[in-house]
Amino acid sequence: MQQTIFTTPAGMQDLLFEESRARRQVEKNLTDLFAGRGFAEVMTPGMEFARTVAASSAAMPEEELYKLTDTRGRLLVARPDNTIPIARMVASRLRGEIFPVRLYYAQTVYTLNHGLYGHRDEEFQVGVELLGAGGAKADLEMIALAASAMKACEAGDFRLEIGHADVFNSLIGELPVSDDDRATIRELIENKNYAALNTALDALPESDAVRAIRLLPRLFGGEEVLETLRPLIGSPAAVAALDSLSSLYRALVALGLGDQLMIDLGMVHRNDYYTGVIFRGYLEGSGEIILSGGRYDNLLSRYGMDMPAIGFAIHVDSVAKLRQSGDASRPVPQVLIHAEAGFETAALAEAEAMLADGVVCEVSPFETTEQARAYAESRGISRLWTVGEEGNE
Amino acid sequence: MKPLRIALTKGRLESKTLDLFDQMGLDTSVVRNKGRRLILPVGDSIEVVLAKAADVITYVEHGVCDLGVVGKDTITEAGGSFYELLDLGFGKCRFALAAPKDKEFFGGYATKTIASKYPNVTAAYFAKKNMDVRIIKIEGSVELAPLLDLADGIVDIVETGSTLKENGLEVVEEVMPISARLIANTAALKLRKAEIEALLDQFEKLL
Known part of the structure; x- marks a missing residue:
């Protein structure tokens, strides 16, 4: 026991000074943006019933959930994601509301990572959900908002990529494959494992759908990738997906996002969860996915409320890491106010006055001026302000 | 432009990859006479990091290296989230x-x-x-x-x-x-698409 009382559990960490300041700043930029665009904040509890999470279409891997039980032995999980609890909440508490409902959140999620690879088990996310709005207009608004959010991170150049769940889902639907093979092929596309994908597809009779799937992992870039795929697709759902990506792309270029925008037709992650457009954001200088989101029209129906929805989350810790100035020292106030005996209240009034002037001050808890001066010197506080008989100095 | 950083599994995979760089006309002399240094330039556009196999994956996953060369054995054992772009065909x-x-x-x-x-x-x-x-x-x-x-x-x-x-x-x-694979960081492939694809093309031509 002695060895562990000073350490934090794997994947969890304290944030001191600069680290917490950087996180708060990103949080503030984002929540200001979302609030200004008519999204209202909600908070959900740190724990959910495991059953609630399992009911979702999100397929959270069981081994990655932090679990415990309540007083009646029911299985609880530490909030593994923000969208599932919000879907649960909307389907129960907001059932009678006027839709669409726009919500934002700023809270942590928990993932049980195995092995010491330096992943975060506790992660802070800020995100938005637009509930009860389907269609191209909502897609465009949310992707444009995602771009604004990437800008609001104020952490340098970014890229935003868009894809569509129906591209892969309708192509794979044309192939004579088992569910297992389907999962394998999906994973090979997601990992852009060109070699193994070809091997897996070689076992199937050659068709346009097979040729199209072979290409998917390489189809990322500008608008031209849509035209590369177009001759190989026939199903109405896939055609509609390409058309919607095409018009989204043009609209986003018209918004001045041409240099940041990419299309990736090989984005097939969580393909049972996302039902339409999918998007991700990256920041120059970070190897992590900074923003992820998409349309999830099937999730709410799992909670008895059939309704379209689209949302995204920003992985704030990854952004904050880029924004840290490198100065990890403890902040130093500008002034130390020391009260001589009998002038304690006067000193507090001085502190209030300085606060009003925007001067950062600390009030001295020391008995003597000498002690206060020694403290100010060792902390590097440039001004000692004594309040006493002789007036202030 | 900062160079593409590629982590190589020390030993045989490292020397095979350097052979490919040689065939591309890149200058690998610094890596071949490395002494004890672990981060070394290959030409102007590439920086090589020498690491143990499992660490290659860790460095690529975290994005401190853009690319990596590592055996399928380590990939299968360690898992992780990255792109597996190419079967390099050696280290079989x-x-x-x-x-x-x-x-x-x-x-x-x-x-x-x-x-x-x-x-x-x-x-x-x-x-x-x-x-x-x-x-x-x-x-x-x-x-x-x-x-x-x-x-x-x-x-x-x-x-x-x-x-x-x-x-x-x-x-x-x-x-x-099992054979050696070229892996890429998820964000790097998107942020540095043109450079990585150009290198990928050159690798593919040689295989």
């Missing part, structure tokens, strides 16, 4: 299940004990067979475990099979083929 060998020659491995109802340096590969392989086995992780020469009667069989990398033979073991079944 296979994972195999091996057991003492004279025994029928799959016979009998007793739960089998398997020794391996690769417990995840072993667990996945037997799970696919719906076979419940006891797995013991061994760090060194795995062939010892069945000889000492600790295990009924081993799952290990097999190249020629001569080590197995000399220790009275034989391959029962091949688990999977």
